[in-house]
Each structure stands twice: as C-alpha cells, then as structure tokens.
Amino acid sequence: MLDGAAKSIIQPTLDRIGRGLAGWGVSANHVTLVGLLIGVFAGAAIVAEQFFAAFVLILVSRALDGLDGAVARATAPSDFGGFLDIVLDFAFYGLIPLAFIIQDPQQNGIAGGLLLLSFYVNGASFLAFATIAQKRGLSTDARGVKSFYFTTGLAEASETLLVFLAFCLLPGYFAWIAIVFAILCFYTTLSRIVEARSLFADAD
Template sequence: MLDRSMRALIARPTDALARALDRPGITPDGLTLAGLAIGLGSAVAAGVQWWGAALVLWLLSRVVDGLDGALARRRRTAAPEGSTHSEAGGFLDITADFVVYGATVVGVAVGATTGFDAPWWPFLLVLLAYYINGAAFLAFSSIAERTGRQLDDGRSLSFLGRIAEGTETIVVHALWLILPFWAAPIAIGWAALVGVSAVQRIVAGYRALR
C-alpha cells in the first residue's frame, strides 16, 4: 500500500548511494548477496534473542536490498545504446527477498517461543500467508509476461500491489524485533492483513488476465 509513496520518497538518497557505490568490484548481484547474508544474520540473531543486533541487521539488509536495483538501473542507463542486459539479477533479488522474509519469521518465532513462551501457530499463519501471496503474484507475473499484459513499475516482476507490500513488511518485521514480547499478537494481525492482500491479489490477477 505504501510502496509507491516510499519509493518516491527515497529515490534521491537511494540514487545518491548507488552513485557512491558505482565502483569497479561492486556489482548489483554482489549487493543482493550481501543483503541476503545480512538478512540471514538478522534471523539468526533473533533466534538467539539478540534483538537489538537483529533489528540493526534487518534494517541494514533492507537498505542494501534497495541499492542493488538502483545500481543495476544506473549501469543499464550508462550502457552503450543497443547493448542487452540480463534479467538474472532480478531473479536473484526476488529469490533473496523470499529467503530473508521467511528466515526472519522463523528466527523471530524461535526467539519469541523460547524467550517469551509465545505460541508457534501465529508465525505459521504468517508463513502460510506469505506462501499464498508469493504464489499469486509470481504466477500472475509469469502469465502476464507470456501474454503481454505485464505491469511495469520498474521492478523485475509484474507486481500486484495491495495492502501488504514491502514497506509494510519491513515495518512489521522491525516491530517484532523492537517488541519481541508482543511478537505473537503482532503476527496474528499481520497474518490477517497479508491474508487479505492475498485474496486481493488473486482477484485482481484473475480479472487482469481474463
């Protein structure tokens, strides 16, 4: 819901950071892998209840995740006319995002259940909601690309934006790490919100492809 506004808000600082990182030896794929490693570090830190470290690593991983695309676009713009570019980076980026999101849910669940006797099932609901959302928008993106109905907003995939998007995910995962003793209630509310988004995406995708 907030992605479009947030992307416009951070566009200039993100481009400035990408310009500073545009050096030999630094690649968009390298940034993607760095964000993946930092995100997994956040999940591990949450699992052992190092909540402050987990929060810092989580936010840092999302900053790095935003820079890989900005650097890729910068280099694509500077490439000679007529040159081609690979879509492998976009594939790697979305895969890394899925890994980090899922791992962070598991990490918070481990930390919260062992440290605060939280139940497991709210986190399982979040993972189920993530699974359904991922299936919906990945299937839509694939079919839309094949049928010429893709949505182009600068991302690698045709993204069906709804209530729960990347910005909301970053905020909620941060809240888990700031308020781990409330992680289970937050997870219940978040699972419901992501579930509503899944239904919205399924309906919107079906209508768009009819």
C-alpha cells in the same frame, strides 16, 4: 500500500549511492547477496534474543535490498539479477519469522507458522500473476522498472519491514502482530485473485 510513498522519498538517495557503487565496480548481485547475509545475521541475533541488534541489521539488510536495484539501473539490469533478487527477498521474508519461532517455539510457533503460510500463499499469487501477465504481454511501472509485472497490494515490502521491526521492538507481542499481519497478507492474496479474475478471464 506504502511502497510507492517510500520509493519517492528514498529513491533519489539510493540512486546516487548506486551510481557511486557502480563506479567502484560493485555489481547489483553483490549487493543482493550481502543484503541476504546481513539478514541471516539478523535472524541469528533474534534467536540469541539480541533484538536491538536484529532491528539494526534488518534495517541495513532492507536498505541493501533497495540499493541493489539502484546499482542495476546504473549499470545494466539483467534477468538473472531480477531472479536472484526476488528469490533472496523471499528467503529473507521467511527467515525472520522462522528465527522468532526458534527463539520461542511455544509462544511463537503457531502464529509464526500462520505468518509463513500467508507469505507462501501471497508470494505464490504474486509470482503467478507476474508469470501470466508476462505471457499476455502486460507491463506496469507502478513500482518503477522491474524485471517482471509487479502487482501492488495492502501488504507489500514496506509494511513487511515495519512489522519485522515491530517484532524486534515488541518481541513479547510477536504472536499478536504476526496474526494481524497474516490476515492482511491473506487479504492481499484475495484482492490479487479478484484482480486476476478480472484481467485474465478468457471470453466464454
């Protein structure tokens, strides 16, 4: 929901930095991999209950996630780069809730598991929608130039980032925040199913 507004604000800066990195020979895939590595460090910081450090590392990781696309646009976007980006994004999105579950399994286990389930279902609907859209030759630039059909929703990357940062600022409220966000993710999945039913339905 917030991705469009966030993109319009930060994209020009990311594009300038991306062109600079591309000029130095840095590839988009390098940026993607470093972004995930920093995300792993954020997860380790959460397990160690270093929540402020995790907060900063999550911000850096997601900044790099936006920057890899800028580098790709400044060079030559590739199908493999798009594939790697989405796979590692999903790895990051699962990593942070898992870290909170490990940090306090008794307090965070059920809510964290519910959140991971909602991510799993939401991600499946996102990728399945993109696959069928590509099969039908559909395209969209709702979130800029992407390697696949990118559907919008109530729970997108910006909302997920804000929730992860809230987890770090208010770790004692992880369970409540996770449950509310899981509901929003399930709602996003339902809305995507409704959209798919309208867009993909074959004539009887």
